[in-house]
Amino acid sequence: MHITADRERCVxxxxxxxxxxxxxxxxxxxxxxxxxxxxxxxEQEAVRQAVNVCPSAAIWIDKE
Amino acid sequence: MTEMLETDLPSFxxxxxxxxxxPAEYREIRKQEPVSRVRMPDGQIAWLVTGHELSRxxxxxxxxxxxxLHPNFPLALTTEQRKxxxxxxxxxxRRSMIGLxxxxxxxxxxxxxxxFSVRRIASMRPRIQEIxxxxxxxxxxxxxxxxxxxxxxxAVPSLVICELLGVPYEQxxxxxxxxxxxxxxxxSGVERREAAEALNDFLDDLVTRKEQGEPTDDVIGxxxxxxxxxxxxxxxxxxxxAILLLIAGHETTANMISLGTVALLENPEQKAQxxxxxxxxxxxxxxxxxxxxxxxxxxxxxxxxxxxLGGVTIRKDEGVIVSGLAADWDETVFEHPDQLxxxxxxxxxxxxxxxxxxxxxxxxxxxxxxIVFETLFRRVPTLALAVPAADLPYKDDAGIYGIxxxxxxx
Ligand code: SF4
Numbered sequence: 297m298h299i300t301a302d303r304e305r306c307v308x309x310x311x312x313x314x315x316x317x318x319x320x321x322x323x324x325x326x327x328x329x330x331x332x333x334x335x336x337x338x339e340q341e342a343v344r345q346a347v348n349v350c351p352s353a354a355i356w357i358d359k360e
Numbered sequence: 361m362t363e364m365l366e367t368d369l370p371s372f373x374x375x376x377x378x379x380x381x382x383p384a385e386y387r388e389i390r391k392q393e394p395v396s397r398v399r400m401p402d403g404q405i406a407w408l409v410t411g412h413e414l415s416r417x418x419x420x421x422x423x424x425x426x427x428x429l430h431p432n433f434p435l436a437l438t439t440e441q442r443k444x445x446x447x448x449x450x451x452x453x454r455r456s457m458i459g460l461x462x463x464x465x466x467x468x469x470x471x472x473x474x475x476f477s478v479r480r481i482a483s484m485r486p487r488i489q490e491i492x493x494x495x496x497x498x499x500x501x502x503x504x505x506x507x508x509x510x511x512x513x514x515a516v517p518s519l520v521i522c523e524l525l526g527v528p529y530e531q532x533x534x535x536x537x538x539x540x541x542x543x544x545x546x547x548s549g550v551e552r553r554e555a556a557e558a559l560n561d562f563l564d565d566l567v568t569r570k571e572q573g574e575p576t577d578d579v580i581g582x583x584x585x586x587x588x589x590x591x592x593x594x595x596x597x598x599x600x601x602a603i604l605l606l607i608a609g610h611e612t613t614a615n616m617i618s619l620g621t622v623a624l625l626e627n628p629e630q631k632a633q634x635x636x637x638x639x640x641x642x643x644x645x646x647x648x649x650x651x652x653x654x655x656x657x658x659x660x661x662x663x664x665x666x667x668x669l670g671g672v673t674i675r676k677d678e679g680v681i682v683s684g685l686a687a688d689w690d691e692t693v694f695e696h697p698d699q700l701x702x703x704x705x706x707x708x709x710x711x712x713x714x715x716x717x718x719x720x721x722x723x724x725x726x727x728x729x730x731i732v733f734e735t736l737f738r739r740v741p742t743l744a745l746a747v748p749a750a751d752l753p754y755k756d757d758a759g760i761y762g763i764x765x766x767x768x769x770x
């Protein structure tokens with residue numbers, strides 16, 4: 297799985313961090329800062345949930 | 361869609377089925393016409409969106425505006441109240457994020473998001489725990505029956521937001537009262553204007569002092585400092601932002617604490633679950649947020665172009681109310697929505713809204729709720745309502761749902 301995070305669209309709600317803390321973090325500006333762009337198989341369900349709850353479509357899966 | 365005579369349209373807001381359940385009509389409307397038309401108190405016609413996916417679709421659509429000054433913006437107000445709201449620039453949120461559209465909205469929001477990141481909020485845990493412990497001491501020292509709202513529901517988030525923003529807590533009685541008047545649908549235009557002006561003067565004074573003196577180490581102080589480096593907000597906009605953060609920071613969380621506590625006292629099995637295993641709390645809180653979805657008015661919008669949604673066309677300049685409460689009880693997304701199920705994984709609820717305006721303070725709210733529920737039921741296992749839950753004074757007249765007083769004994 298490969299993901300993209302668009303900091304321009306991020307509104308800093310932190311929903312991704314709550315859903316998949318091993319994959320997403322927020323930097324000092326409060327914007328999304330992925331810890332990895334290639335989440336391992338154990339994380340994929342959480343990543344899907346993060347994508348589902350992100351309010352501004354700032355993160356997405358570009359390769360399964 | 362069946363054409364109805366305009367006079368036959370259902371009115372909005374609709375009455376709740378019971379204090380804990382959304383209006384019964386929502387279920388039918390959502391099934392028949394998930395984007396339907398309603399009549400507002402001032403006679404205007406607006407769209408009402410009741411389906412979950414459609415709600416998220418519309419709130420994420422860039423072709424909707426949050427401009428509360430638009431003549432068709434759906435406000436659950438009478439003509440007189442609406443006029444007072446729209447004519448008074450201290451009252452209509454024009455100067456804070458909630459009433460702004462892109463690109464200004466994003467510019468304002470970016471000035472604040474670092475203050476509310478998950479990590480920043482998590483670092484407040486020890487202090488919030490202290491505040492909750494103190495408040496429970498106060499409750500236990502009070503004469504019984506004691507009011508949970510006064511000692512816990514309002515006290516905790518008020519003190520937390522005051523410390524965070526750098527607002528003197530001794531002044532809380534003023535801003536509690538002004539907020540109550542601003543949120544109630546029964547206050548007249550004149551009363552609203554007075555309350556808005558008082559709240560505005562209070563925060564204008566505070567912001568002015570912070571602007572003139574040494575920058576203070578709190579959210580308002582840091583916002584002022586940041587704005588000095590990169591000026592994007594006027595003084596009035598900083599005051600507007602302070603008002604928004606102060607209201608949103610105490611009123612919403614207070615109502616969730618009251619409703620959540622009553623729901624847990626009324627559902628001893630669920631209460632026992634979280635007392636036995638506090639790791640269940642985060643998902644229990646998502647479920648309570650979904651179940652109550654207390655804010656229905658902040659998610660109103662006006663279309664800035666024709667928008668196709670759920671088989672209808674919302675025309676440019678038409679008002680739309682996206683009912684998060686109806687969406688969060690959409691049975692195609694949340695099975696048996698009337699059951700409080702702490703294991704359902706309700707994180708995709710829209711209680712905090714959706715799209716670019718989604719609540720900035722949501723993680724602070726989550727943390728406060730978690731600490732309150734964990735500590736309250738552990739320290740006061742005998743907590744019980746002093747009157748039947750059905751007889752509590754629910755805020756049926758307010759734009760943010762909740763309970764005015766919750767007498768308890770222990
Ligand atoms: S959930 Fe979306 S908007 Fe919120 S911090 Fe993550 S990427 Fe940004």
